[in-house]
Amino acid sequence: MTPWVRRQQALADYTLAAMARRRVKNIGLLLIYALVIFVIASATLFSTALRHEAEIVLAEAPELIVQNLVMGRHDMISAEIIEELEAIRGVGGVTGRLWGYFYDRVNGANYTLMVPLDPKMVPPAGQALFGEALPRTRGLGWDTAPLFLSRYPGDLFRLDPAGRLSHESALVSADLILLGEEDFRAFFDLPPAVYTDIAVSIRNSREIDTIVAKAGKLLPNARLVTRDEISRTYQKLFYWREGIMVAMAGASVLAFAIFAAEKASGLSAEETREIGILKAIGWDTRDVIAMKLWEGGLISLGAFLFGTGLAYLHVFAFDAALFASVLKGWSVIYPDFRLTPMIDGVQLTALFFLTVLPYTAATIVPIWRAATADPDQVMR
Amino acid sequence: MILQVPILALLLGSALASAVALWAACFAIRVLRGWDITNGSGQQLALERATQLVSTLFGLVMLIEIAALFLFVFNADRMATLFVGAMCAVGTFNANAWGFPALTLKIAVFFAAALWLRLDRLDRAGHDYPLTRVKYAAILGIAPLLLANAAAELAYFLNLKTDVITSCCSKLYTPANAGLAAEMTGLAPGRALWLLAICGLAVALAGGAVLLRGRGARLLALAGIAFFLAALTAIVSVISLYVYDHPNHHCPFCLLKRDYGYFGYALYIPLFAGTALAAGVGMMRALPRSDSLAAITPLAIRRHTRRALAAFALFGAAVLWAIASSQLILFG
Numbered sequence: 001m002t003p004w005v006r007r008q009q010a011l012a013d014y015t016l017a018a019m020a021r022r023r024v025k026n027i028g029l030l031l032i033y034a035l036v037i038f039v040i041a042s043a044t045l046f047s048t049a050l051r052h053e054a055e056i057v058l059a060e061a062p063e064l065i066v067q068n069l070v071m072g073r074h075d076m077i078s079a080e081i082i083e084e085l086e087a088i089r090g091v092g093g094v095t096g097r098l099w100g101y102f103y104d105r106v107n108g109a110n111y112t113l114m115v116p117l118d119p120k121m122v123p124p125a126g127q128a129l130f131g132e133a134l135p136r137t138r139g140l141g142w143d144t145a146p147l148f149l150s151r152y153p154g155d156l157f158r159l160d161p162a163g164r165l166s167h168e169s170a171l172v173s174a175d176l177i178l179l180g181e182e183d184f185r186a187f188f189d190l191p192p193a194v195y196t197d198i199a200v201s202i203r204n205s206r207e208i209d210t211i212v213a214k215a216g217k218l219l220p221n222a223r224l225v226t227r228d229e230i231s232r233t234y235q236k237l238f239y240w241r242e243g244i245m246v247a248m249a250g251a252s253v254l255a256f257a258i259f260a261a262e263k264a265s266g267l268s269a270e271e272t273r274e275i276g277i278l279k280a281i282g283w284d285t286r287d288v289i290a291m292k293l294w295e296g297g298l299i300s301l302g303a304f305l306f307g308t309g310l311a312y313l314h315v316f317a318f319d320a321a322l323f324a325s326v327l328k329g330w331s332v333i334y335p336d337f338r339l340t341p342m343i344d345g346v347q348l349t350a351l352f353f354l355t356v357l358p359y360t361a362a363t364i365v366p367i368w369r370a371a372t373a374d375p376d377q378v379m380r
Numbered sequence: 381m382i383l384q385v386p387i388l389a390l391l392l393g394s395a396l397a398s399a400v401a402l403w404a405a406c407f408a409i410r411v412l413r414g415w416d417i418t419n420g421s422g423q424q425l426a427l428e429r430a431t432q433l434v435s436t437l438f439g440l441v442m443l444i445e446i447a448a449l450f451l452f453v454f455n456a457d458r459m460a461t462l463f464v465g466a467m468c469a470v471g472t473f474n475a476n477a478w479g480f481p482a483l484t485l486k487i488a489v490f491f492a493a494a495l496w497l498r499l500d501r502l503d504r505a506g507h508d509y510p511l512t513r514v515k516y517a518a519i520l521g522i523a524p525l526l527l528a529n530a531a532a533e534l535a536y537f538l539n540l541k542t543d544v545i546t547s548c549c550s551k552l553y554t555p556a557n558a559g560l561a562a563e564m565t566g567l568a569p570g571r572a573l574w575l576l577a578i579c580g581l582a583v584a585l586a587g588g589a590v591l592l593r594g595r596g597a598r599l600l601a602l603a604g605i606a607f608f609l610a611a612l613t614a615i616v617s618v619i620s621l622y623v624y625d626h627p628n629h630h631c632p633f634c635l636l637k638r639d640y641g642y643f644g645y646a647l648y649i650p651l652f653a654g655t656a657l658a659a660g661v662g663m664m665r666a667l668p669r670s671d672s673l674a675a676i677t678p679l680a681i682r683r684h685t686r687r688a689l690a691a692f693a694l695f696g697a698a699v700l701w702a703i704a705s706s707q708l709i710l711f712g
Contacts, residue, residue: 243383285432353389368433
């Protein structure tokens with residue numbers, strides 16, 4: 001063990017003992033500090049988990065979606081285009097998708113109606129699979145209760161439940177109704193051989209750009225959306241929301257830094273006497289500064305661990321009850337979903353920077369002032 | 381600008397570093413003009429007290445800057461998903477003209493910080509603060525570097541737009557281009573490994589001379605810097621190929637990705653640490669001699685030499701492991 005390490009160990013020992021003597025003051029400071037960290041850490045952890053969820057969801061999405069545009073607006077796409085797209089080399093599979101929205105006047109919610117791409121998931125005629133939130137918001141009391149949808153006054157479209165979608169997929173399926181193609185076309189009064197859009201799977205992800213370029217030449221009026229673009233948009237959105245939250249919390253960090261500086265400059269008579277005695281028995285100014293830096297460091301670390309731990313519980317055990325509406329967004333049907341607990345090292349490091357740095361910067365001058373005072377002056 | 385927490389943290393760190401650097405530089409002028417440890421005047425006493433504060437604050441800033449380099453690079457790699465065309469940190473740095481200048485300045489600040497912290501510690505070890513003038517003259521040199529770093533970083537982050545199409549590493553690290561990266565990529569793998577081995581031998585010989593005979597500290601510093609450059613060239617030219625098991629993928633940044641087990645950190649951390657330590661050994665030898673440090677400096681030089689050699693050896697072990705465990709056969 002080098003002398004430097006021994007010195008630091010002794011300083012840490014002494015500092016811990018000194019802090020224990022002023023327990024109430026230090027615990028008070030630690031709690032306020034932890035509260036500030038808790039707010040920022042909650043936003044960070046929540047946003048990280050949402051980004052992760054988005055990544056998982058999008059991993060299953062098709063590499064490319066082709067939509068028809070008429071006058072700049074989305075329009076139905078002809079089934080003939082499927083064959084044209086299939087002819088492009090490198091394309092794995094092309095499927096026409098049928099999906100649409102329905103505004104339910106009964107509860108003011110928007111549902112997503114869709115024909116499942118997986119043939120095994122397609123329910124029999126007259127039946128549908130319901131998302132997790134739908135029976136809840138429509139008050140379908142029992143499992144076999146049919147759903148009646150009214151497209152216009154006097155109309156009733158009956159769908160019997162073929163089952164319910166699992167709770168695990170609630171993030172994407174809360175408002176979903178899965179039904180067969182014939183029912184779907186009948187419900188929206190759609191002609192045959194048209195689709196909402198076309199999903200294209202591509203075998204080699206490095207060929208996506210080339211295939212998009214070829215499809216663009218083939219269908220100059222179509223909108224081509226790649227999975228990466230959707231993923232990027234989600235990432236940016238969640239980063240932005242998190243950044244806004246943290247930037248707003250910056251005010252509280254600043255307030256806390258001022259509070260900490262104030263606290264550090266107003267040393268109690270006992271502390272001043274302690275520094276005087278330490279210097280009188282041979283402690284150097286840099287020893288006192290090192291001791292005080294240890295004190296700040298221990299408080300920072302304690303508050304960081306405590307605040308982040310609380311934030312972890314808040315986000316993953318209590319569904320981020322305090323900030324969820326800001327970070328998630330809001331709608332009539334909102335999925336009731338659990339986030340997968342996860343911690344991101346980069347975000348935590350950044351959080352440490354954002355919270356510990358202002359505290360250290362704010363307390364260093366008062367620390368130095370206290371440390372450079374003459375022993376006879378402070379003991380008088 | 382992308383409102384992202386690591387970016388906010390880095391900008392906060394840079395802002396704090398700039399403020400401290402400006403203040404410390406102003407104070408450094410006072411020290412260089414009026415510092416006289418033999419003088420017992422009130423002015424000198426006040427100056428001595430103030431140096432404690434400035435040194436502590438500047439030391440903290442230097443520590444922050446060392447950590448900031450890693451955060452900067454790691455976050456750039458993480459942000460690659462936000463840019464069209466980016467596969468790793470190269471795409472993020474290429475997203476505007478300020479990315480690579482900011483990275484270069486951050487690396488320069490890293491080495492300056494490591495050397496200054498060494499200087500500060502040595503100065504504090506002497507009872508009469510024999511290196512104070514040198515230390516504050518160094519602050520005058522480092523402060524502009526910190527300001528330039530903060531400015532480049534700010535310009536980079538402010539101009540970071542996610543709708544630009546950036547170029548991926550395979551476009552930058554290809555022998556077909558002009559420029560330094562292409563020159564490094566184009567160097568024959570065998571030659572790059574020989575160059576690395578020769579520089580490694582030079583480091584080992586110079587380190588051995590310092591440990592056994594107490595001579596050759598400056599040579600070790602030069603050999604360390606040469607090894608650093610040779611290592612970067614070898615990483616681009618050949619080591620990366622072994623890690624990726626691919627004869628044409630030369631990117632030195634993809635190594636930092638999870639896909640490759642964050643192997644880049646096993647290469648870069650010992651390499652940067654070893655280079656900083658070796659340069660520190662040379663610096664300590666070049667410092668003006670003083671009585672109070674007569675016994676301390678040689679010990680510190682030996683200790684740092686041992687650490688530098690250990691760090692370079694770790695780098696060497698990581699390189700050998702990458703070559704031995706790879707499926708790629710480049711020679712024979």
